[in-house]
Amino acid sequence: MNTQDYDENEKDNDNNSESETEERLDQAELIEKTGEVVPHNAKHLIHCLTVIGQVEGHYVLPSQNKTTKYEHIIPALVAIEQDRSIEGLVIILNTVGGDVEAGLAIAELIAGMKTPTVSLVVGGGHSIGVPLAVSAKHSFIVPSATMTIHPVRMNGLVLGVPQTLSYFDKMQDRIVNFVTSNSNISEQDFRNLMLQTGELTMDMGTVVDGERAVELGLIDSLGGLSDAIDCLYSLIEESGEKYPDNEKRED
Helix, strand or coil: CCHHHHHHHHHHHHHHHHHHHHHHHHHHHHHHHHCCECCCCCCCCEEEEEEEEEEECCCCCCCCCCEEEHHHHHHHHHHHHHCCCCCEEEEEEEEEEECHHHHHHHHHHHHCCCCCEEEEEEEEECCCHHHHHHCCCEEEECCCCEEEECCCCCCCCCCCCHHHHHHHHHHHHHHHHHHHHCCCCCHHHHHHHHCCCCCCCCCCCEEEEHHHHHHHCCCCEECCHHHHHHHHHHHHHHHCCCCCHHHCCCC
8 A cells, every 4th residue: 555545545534533523413413402313323214303391382481491392393394204214203202281282283293294103201291292192103101101181271361251262162172183083092081081170289180190091092002212112113114115116206
């Protein structure tokens, strides 16, 4: 090997090292900003999306609140659905709920994806977290997690007129219809849980743990991270390519 070849090899190694360093920095920045991560050294290329804290919608929450911003999640879901290299999506939920319309919008997008999806509730999947949990093609919950099911609430000025009650009723119907359409719980059972009195202090609703959520048909399976990943791999292998040859667009 002459000196020129040696120098070229050294240059290639330096370039590869710089490229790997930049990739790690990009990955770290993505995790820090959005909580998203795409593992590359795996059996299948999957995207991990986290929904944590409070789902932030049309109003900006105080800076001390841990939030999931829907303006970050929606473009990410669009990108995942278009990216033919990403074979599956796992959604990790630990949320106290938040903006109803923003959460329902995210849930509808997830439910309408061709990409195989699996959700895993850890800690809590409360309020609007329930539609988000059931929006995936298969849902999991760990035994120690809980889900709070309660009627729609609203902050701020509320007019005491019949139209306000009608609005609440329609909003509640949207949530009930979505949850019952994407899980195995009946509408009557879900409404009973939502309107139960005596369990929550100064409120209506029910708190269900992981095992109870599965018994009710709200969540598909009891399990942890490895169970969710194994299920997602199975869904990927059963579904084949996200875009069959006749649906692929010209590059």
